[in-house]
Structure formats: structure tokens, C-alpha cells
Amino acid sequence: MKNKSFRADAIGSYFRLEWLPLLFVTLSGLVYNVGLLAGPWYEGRLAQCLADILGGNASSANMAALVLGYILVMLLVQAARFIKRFYVRRFANNINRRMKGILYAGLVRQSRASLEKEGAGELMTKAISDVDDCVEGMRKFTTEIFDTGVALVGYMVMLLVYDWRLALLSLLFTPVSYVCAARMKKPVQRAGAAYKKAAGALSAATLDRAQNAVTYRIHGCEDARAERYEDTLKNYETAAVRSSVQQSALPPLYLAVSNAGVLFILWLGAKNVLGTGWSTWDIAAFTTFLSCFTKLTVKSSKAAKLFNSVQKAEVSWKRIKPLMKKPEEFPELDIPAPETVTLKDLSFAYGDEPVFSGLSITARPGDIIGVTGPVACGKSTFGRVFLCEAPYGGSA
Known part of the structure; x- marks a missing residue:
């Protein structure tokens, strides 16, 4: 907070303050992604070694050496992944604590009239749910830069090296999933905003029902208030289902679209193995290419999921941004020494x-x-x- 260039209403300021955890995330993320590229290569060599053993051209010692190398590489990859995720979580926790501190400091400085006008339920949603969703979007963005972005580039380069024509043909469907995700941005945001609004209304109604239950019973309007509460609850449930469908049901569709390219790999890749295709492959090359492509499509579906999380975070950030103001710093109190x-x-x-x-x-x-x-x-x-x-x- 002592950083004079810090702006509480600018997302970039939170990233700059957490430069040290992000540095560890970057270094461990690079090691993690380089190790990921070794996975498909080892899988291809293991398949080829098995075929050679069955053909009498290799021994079990060759297979054991490959398995040992594969295990060591995967251990290194998982260690780098642990370090990366540890510092990503620390990055998210620090930002969550900082955002909530700023938000609470802004709330306690507002007048009672403005707080009552905003509504207790709406403020509770902003102070808890919206901050959590915003930070979760920032965390996923930071994580998926390496888990998805760098990994996708690495897998694409690997596919192009093995057979650039087959790679381009099989990757035609991946951009389609991104286009679908981009087109669904506004519906996802609208559903998320409606859910947040319904959650705030439900919190306010629950608080009102708990505080004024005796008053409603005395005045004989308890049944009317209960019916109104049930309507608020139904609206919340409907909004929650719509928002959940938008965010949870779409990623599997993106994955299915991306995986359509595997048909070209099975058809044209088999020709490469038989020597009648664009390139000359052995079983190792075919297995490596197929494994690399499946990992790429899984990563691309996570990218679409990332879009949904970022869109959800954008909705939450727009709701809390007016309250994200850096509190003024008061001078230290000059407390006199105790006297008799x-x-x-x-x-x-x-x-x-x-x-x-x-x-x-x-x-x-x-x-x-x-x-x-x-x-x-x-x-x-x-x-x-x-x-x-x-x-x-x-x-x-």
C-alpha cells in the first residue's frame, strides 16, 4: 500500500506488486512446459521400442532405459508444476487479501445512508463473492499462460516439425473452438451479471427475514413476506443454473470441436507410416504426433474455459471497481506519555x-x-x- 504508483482501481497494479511470486511462476512454468514436450517424445519412443522388441530388434534393457528416463523427466515436470502452482496460489491469496482490505476500508468510510441505499445483500456479495471471482480469474489467467499458452505454442511447433501439412490440416478445428468461445463472451457475461444480482437480492432478503421476523408476524404479513422470499429464491436458482450451464457445459463442446482433427491424423498419419503419405514415419513418430495433438486439444479446451473465467472476473471487477479506492493514509497519532x-x-x-x-x-x-x-x-x-x-x- 505504500507504493505511490499503486492504483487500487487498476488490475495491472496488483500484478506489479506481486512481481516476486510471478517471477517464480515464470521460471518454474518454463521448466514445466519444456518437460511437457518431452512426454510425447518418450511415449513415441516407448511404442517404437515395444515394436522393436516384438520384432527382435531391441531388448528389455532398452525399454528399461527409456522408462527410467521418462520417469525422471516426469518427476522434474511435476516438481516444477508444484512450485508454479504454489506461487500462483500465494499470488492469488495476496491479491485477495489486498483487494478485500481496500474494499472494506472504502465501505467503512461511506455514510450510513449510502450503505443502506446500496443494500446489505448487494454489499455482502461484492465484498465476498465478487472479490473471490475476480481473483480467481486473475489466478487462472496467470496459471494458464504457461499451462495453456506456452504449452500450445510448444505442441504446435512439435507438430509442424513432424509433418507441417498434416499439422495445419488437423489444427483447422482448434481456431473454431476459440471463435465459439469468443462469440459466447457476451452471453456468459450477461448470465454472470444476472447471477450476481440475484445473489445480492437473496442475501438482502435473507437478512431482512431474519431481522424483521417478529415484526412481520405481529403485523400479520409473515405469509406475504415468505411468499416474496420464495420468489427471490426461485429467481436466484434460475440465474445460478443459467450461469452454471454457460460456464460448465461449453468447454466440453470446445474440446469436441478441437478433437475433430484426429480423423485426419488417423487417416493421413497411417499413410505416413506405410510410406505413401506426405512424410515417412515410424511408429514412434506416429505415436508422438497423435499424443502431441491430443494434449494440444485438451489444452485448447482449457483455453476456452479460461475465457469463461476471465469473462466472469470482468463482470465482478466492474461491480467492485467503483469501491476500489486507495484509502487515505492518516498521520501517526501523537499519543502523550501516561501521567498520574x-x-x-x-x-x-x-x-x-x-x-x-x-x-x-x-x-x-x-x-x-x-x-x-x-x-x-x-x-x-x-x-x-x-x-x-x-x-x-x-x-x-
Whole structure:
């Protein structure tokens, strides 16, 4: 917060503040993705080695060496993945804590009238759900840069190296899934916004029902309020289902569209193995190409899922952005050193009727003093007098 260039209403400022976790994410992400490219190659070599063993051209020792190398590479990949995800989670937790701190600081500085106008349910949704969704979108974006973006580029390059014509033909369907995801952006955002609004209305209705239950029962409108609450609940359930369908049902469709290119690989790749295609392949090349393509399509479906998460985060950010204002920094309080307090012949009266008189006491720094007495003997009045909130006699 002490960074003067920090802007609470700018997403980029949160990324800049978390540069150190992002540095670890970048380094471990690069190691992770380079290791991922080795996976299809090893799978192809293992398939070829098995075929050679069956043909009497290789031994089990060759297979064991490949398996050992594959295991070591995968262990390195998983270690890099663990480091990357650990720092991505730390990055997200830091931003979540910072955003909520700014949001709460802004809320406590608003007037009671403005808070009541906004509505308790709406504020609860913004302060909890919207911040969480916004941070989740930032986390997924940071994660998928490497899990999806860099990996996709690496897999594409690998496919082009093996057979660029077959690669281009089989990858024709992948951009189609991206286009579909882009076209679904506005419907997903509308569904997400409607869900957020319904969640806020439900929170407000629940709070109102809990606070005013006795009042509604006394005035005989409990049944009407219960019916209205049920309508609010049904609207929330409908909005939640629509939003969930938009976000959960579409990624499998994107994956199915991307996987359509496997038909070309099975047909033209088999020709390459037989020596009648565009390239000359062995079983290892065919297996590597097919494995690489399937991993690419899975990653591309995650990219479409990422689009949905980012769209959901955009909706939440638009809702909380007006409240994301950097709180002013107050100067440190100049608290004087503790001193001895002496009360001498303290007295107080309501008109001509005295409450207490002749009170004398000396309180030193660190003393703990209790005031006891029966009800209505003047304990609270003594406290008011001690704080100079009421006129008194004597000296303090």
C-alpha cells in the first residue's frame, strides 16, 4: 500500500506488486512446459521400442532405459508444476487479501445512508463473492499462460516439425473452438451479471427475514413476506443454473470441436507410416504426433474455459471497481506519555439532589481500578464526569 504508483482501481497494479511470486511462476512454468514436450517424445519412443522388441530388434534393457528416463523427466515436470502452482496460489491469496482490505476500508468510510441505499445483500456479495471471482480469474489467467499458452505454442511447433501439412490440416478445428468461445463472451457475461444480482437480492432478503421476523408476524404479513422470499429464491436458482450451464457445459463442446482433427491424423498419419503419405514415419513418430495433438486439444479446451473465467472476473471487477479506492493514509497519532491522574473532592448533583460528593482518588500509570456499587448509585454518572461530559465540583 505504500507504493505511490499503486492504483487500487487498476488490475495491472496488483500484478506489479506481486512481481516476486510471478517471477517464480515464470521460471518454474518454463521448466514445466519444456518437460511437457518431452512426454510425447518418450511415449513415441516407448511404442517404437515395444515394436522393436516384438520384432527382435531391441531388448528389455532398452525399454528399461527409456522408462527410467521418462520417469525422471516426469518427476522434474511435476516438481516444477508444484512450485508454479504454489506461487500462483500465494499470488492469488495476496491479491485477495489486498483487494478485500481496500474494499472494506472504502465501505467503512461511506455514510450510513449510502450503505443502506446500496443494500446489505448487494454489499455482502461484492465484498465476498465478487472479490473471490475476480481473483480467481486473475489466478487462472496467470496459471494458464504457461499451462495453456506456452504449452500450445510448444505442441504446435512439435507438430509442424513432424509433418507441417498434416499439422495445419488437423489444427483447422482448434481456431473454431476459440471463435465459439469468443462469440459466447457476451452471453456468459450477461448470465454472470444476472447471477450476481440475484445473489445480492437473496442475501438482502435473507437478512431482512431474519431481522424483521417478529415484526412481520405481529403485523400479520409473515405469509406475504415468505411468499416474496420464495420468489427471490426461485429467481436466484434460475440465474445460478443459467450461469452454471454457460460456464460448465461449453468447454466440453470446445474440446469436441478441437478433437475433430484426429480423423485426419488417423487417416493421413497411417499413410505416413506405410510410406505413401506426405512424410515417412515410424511408429514412434506416429505415436508422438497423435499424443502431441491430443494434449494440444485438451489444452485448447482449457483455453476456452479460461475465457469463461476471465469473462466472469470482468463482470465482478466492474461491480467492485467503483469501491476500489486507495484509502487515505492518516498521520501517526501523537499519543502523550501516561501521567498520574488525581481527583480531589469530586462531586456531582442533578439540580439540588447530590449523586456523589467528596470523591478523591489517585491513579498512576499501570493501575487497574474498579468502580462497584448497587444499581443507580452513580457509577455511570461518575464515568461521564471523569470524561468531562457533565459539569462537576472539585478538581481533576
